[in-house]
Amino acid sequence: MPKRLAVLGQPISHSRSPAIHNAALAELGLSDEWSYEAMEVAPGEFEARVRAMPGEGFVGANVTVPHKLAALAIADEVSDAAREIGAANTLTFAGGRIAAENTDATGFLKSLPEPPEGKRALVLGAGGSARAVVWALVTSGAEVRIWNRTLEKAERLAEEFGAKAPGATNDPHEFDLIVNATSVGMGTAGTAAEPGADLKALHLDADSLGERHQVVDLAYGSEETELVRVARARGATVVDGLEVLVRQGAASLRIWTGMDPPIETMRQAARTAWHRKNAPDI
Numbered sequence: 001m002p003k004r005l006a007v008l009g010q011p012i013s014h015s016r017s018p019a020i021h022n023a024a025l026a027e028l029g030l031s032d033e034w035s036y037e038a039m040e041v042a043p044g045e046f047e048a049r050v051r052a053m054p055g056e057g058f059v060g061a062n063v064t065v066p067h068k069l070a071a072l073a074i075a076d077e078v079s080d081a082a083r084e085i086g087a088a089n090t091l092t093f094a095g096g097r098i099a100a101e102n103t104d105a106t107g108f109l110k111s112l113p114e115p116p117e118g119k120r121a122l123v124l125g126a127g128g129s130a131r132a133v134v135w136a137l138v139t140s141g142a143e144v145r146i147w148n149r150t151l152e153k154a155e156r157l158a159e160e161f162g163a164k165a166p167g168a169t170n171d172p173h174e175f176d177l178i179v180n181a182t183s184v185g186m187g188t189a190g191t192a193a194e195p196g197a198d199l200k201a202l203h204l205d206a207d208s209l210g211e212r213h214q215v216v217d218l219a220y221g222s223e224e225t226e227l228v229r230v231a232r233a234r235g236a237t238v239v240d241g242l243e244v245l246v247r248q249g250a251a252s253l254r255i256w257t258g259m260d261p262p263i264e265t266m267r268q269a270a271r272t273a274w275h276r277k278n279a280p281d282i
């Protein structure tokens with residue numbers, strides 16, 4: 001019996017998830033039976049597509065923009081994380097039922113160099129990605145402050161999850177862990193209008209970043225983001241967006257297969273896929 005997996009989104013053609021997961025399935029010796037593909041799905045087609053999948057041999061799916069709310073709504077069983085975050089990125093089909101989980105949160109936690117308990121964390125952003133990050137940090141016992149370009153959204157998110165409301169400035173001296181969960185830097189590395197533009201958009205003073213900081217940038221593009229480059233140059237411990245993507249994928253793969261995911265193989269596949277996808281079309 002083939003066991004199919006997929007990532008559902010729109011757009012989806014640039015997703016690195018098929019490369020990451022197929023490399024992992026090969027490493028685990030599962031490629032004869034298991035496979036992972038990308039599926040472009042428009043919002044109006046999402047529910048019908050998902051309901052058809054178990055009959056087509058699918059045992060699970062990752063779900064990305066713009067379907068993470070719909071993925072939660074369609075599920076028969078929902079994890080605490082997915083329910084509290086209000087979004088799901090991982091579906092499992094078994095016994096005629098659909099289970100939903102959010103591995104954006106668990107994958108983010110796995111990507112951290114140290115457990116965040118007791119750390120003073122600054123989360124930049126208040127959109128969908130930030131919700132998973134704030135939930136993960138607050139439930140792990142970090143002290144979380146949220147900053148967002150639109151301050152009211154940060155205030156609402158802080159209130160909902162028991163984090164602190166935005167401060168007037170993002171002074172890195174006040175924090176141990178800084179997470180960029182905005183779209184600043186996403187796909188724009190190397191084409192940024194001017195040096196310093198991303199840090200300016202995030203209201204971060206580069207000179208205040210140093211060795212005592214852990215910096216996580218959920219954004220990734222064809223090259224290092226400005227935040228990753230600057231933080232690394234200043235001696236901070238840095239986790240980039242591809243590492244978080246890999247950890248999220250690994251957490252999903254563990255749910256579907258019950259096996260330990262081969263993280264290093266997945267990392268290499270993410271970075272190779274990145275170069276291949278970004279190669280000029282000739």
Ligand code: ATR
Binds near residue numbers: 148201202
């Ligand atoms: P995602 O699902 O990736 O989180 P989203 O929900 O659209 O996407 O959220 C995007 C986040 O990036 C928001 O926090 C947004 O800030 P606003 O709430 O003010 O829109 C932030 N963002 C996007 N472009 C930005 C920019 N140029 N400067 C600062 N923040 C930006």
